[in-house]
Amino acid sequence: MAIASAAPLMAMNGALKMATNSQSYLEVQDNSIPKPQQLIVISPSGVQKERMVEEDMYVLSAPLATSYPHKPPKYSDCAPLFLKVQLNHRYHDATVKLNQFGLDWTTTTHGPIHNCNGALDSTRNVKMSAKAGVLASNGDIEPLRRCIVLDIEGTTTPISFVTDVLFPYARDNVGRHLDATYDSAETQEDIKLLRAQVQEDLENGVAGAVPIPSNDAGKEKVIAALVKNVEAMIKADRKITALKELQGHIWQTGFKNNELEGVVFDDVPEALERWAASGIKVYIYSSGSRLAQRLLFGYTNYGDLRKYLCGFFDTTVGNKKETKSYHEITASLGVDHPSEILFVTDVYQEAIAAKPAGLEVIISVRPGNGPLPDNHGFRTVKSFSEI
Numbered sequence: 001m002a003i004a005s006a007a008p009l010m011a012m013n014g015a016l017k018m019a020t021n022s023q024s025y026l027e028v029q030d031n032s033i034p035k036p037q038q039l040i041v042i043s044p045s046g047v048q049k050e051r052m053v054e055e056d057m058y059v060l061s062a063p064l065a066t067s068y069p070h071k072p073p074k075y076s077d078c079a080p081l082f083l084k085v086q087l088n089h090r091y092h093d094a095t096v097k098l099n100q101f102g103l104d105w106t107t108t109t110h111g112p113i114h115n116c117n118g119a120l121d122s123t124r125n126v127k128m129s130a131k132a133g134v135l136a137s138n139g140d141i142e143p144l145r146r147c148i149v150l151d152i153e154g155t156t157t158p159i160s161f162v163t164d165v166l167f168p169y170a171r172d173n174v175g176r177h178l179d180a181t182y183d184s185a186e187t188q189e190d191i192k193l194l195r196a197q198v199q200e201d202l203e204n205g206v207a208g209a210v211p212i213p214s215n216d217a218g219k220e221k222v223i224a225a226l227v228k229n230v231e232a233m234i235k236a237d238r239k240i241t242a243l244k245e246l247q248g249h250i251w252q253t254g255f256k257n258n259e260l261e262g263v264v265f266d267d268v269p270e271a272l273e274r275w276a277a278s279g280i281k282v283y284i285y286s287s288g289s290r291l292a293q294r295l296l297f298g299y300t301n302y303g304d305l306r307k308y309l310c311g312f313f314d315t316t317v318g319n320k321k322e323t324k325s326y327h328e329i330t331a332s333l334g335v336d337h338p339s340e341i342l343f344v345t346d347v348y349q350e351a352i353a354a355k356p357a358g359l360e361v362i363i364s365v366r367p368g369n370g371p372l373p374d375n376h377g378f379r380t381v382k383s384f385s386e387i
Contacts, residue, residue: 154346208232
């Protein structure tokens with residue numbers, strides 16, 4: 001079970017202990033209750049207590065193991081503070097709060113609370129069982145998800161918007177953008193990245209790569225060579241940082257000048273709002289630069305959706321078809337287990353890469369998406385309303 005706050009439990013006539021070996025816990029001790037039935041509330045380490053939400057805490061009805069090889073819990077530096085809070089609360093206050101949280105304070109088993117009509121309060125008990133899973137609209141139990149990581153193209157946004165709007169805009173405006181911003185530090189950094197990428201492409205015999213002259217050759221010749229390379233990269237739909245950074249800067253001009261407007265599927269805004277309201281943190285992982293991602297969700301046909309998003313990942317974290325990239329994302333999100341992360345993508349190879357990293361994976365099936373292999377083994381959805 002999960003509980004919203006530790007403070008009300010501290011009002012019980014018992015001892016409070018805070019552990020330092022990987023988890024913190026509160027013990028509500030009543031000597032009239034057999035020790036195996038006493039309640040222990042545990043919070044994970046590394047979570048700021050003022051930012052904790054109910055699914056961050058566990059309620060156990062048995063004492064923590066202290067026999068070998070387990071180490072007994074230790075008092076933390078916060079113990080005196082919590083003990084003072086405990087002394088400033090009374091038993092009645094605690095019973096009221098426990099009732100609000102759906103815990104029956106009159107029993108030693110701390111079972112589910114019933115409403116005034118004697119019926120089981122299903123709303124509270126679904127919420128309290130968040131650690132084990134949540135009840136889906138179809139009656140199935142879905143696994144706990146603390147984070148959802150979304151792909152963009154073919155998942156939140158039609159592929160056609162990317163291929164028919166964004167890519168052509170970048171291709172048609174690369175020369176103009178480079179000419180207008182050539183001397184800026186931002187564009188010079190973009191050129192530096194492109195030079196390194198093109199040099200690598202030339203060494204590997206990549207089709208479409210042409211040498212970029214030195215700056216001594218003059219601005220016009222440098223830009224002309226850059227345009228040829230960028231056009232070839234866009235045509236080949238290459239997922240490389242040098243291209244994506246430049247595209248993001250070109251699109252930034254388009255969005256801010258109202259020449260571009262981001263497009264998302266109709267079910268996306270409602271889902272983002274619903275997930276955010278339920279405490280699920282939503283992130284984006286796309287081959288497009290983080291700037292491009294922020295622009296797309298900041299200037300959509302449904303307005304600014306960035307308020308529902310907690311962060312953005314791009315190819316700097318790794319290739320989307322490599323498992324190590326998802327290990328990096330898991331480490332960044334700080335979940336207890338990678339299975340608490342749901343990754344939604346339309347690309348089978350990305351799903352294959354994310355699964356060995358321990359993430360839950362769902363494949364998005366949208367109009368215009370490519371076909372999936374037979375017996376691919378992944379759950380699919382046609383709308384975020386199914387998640």
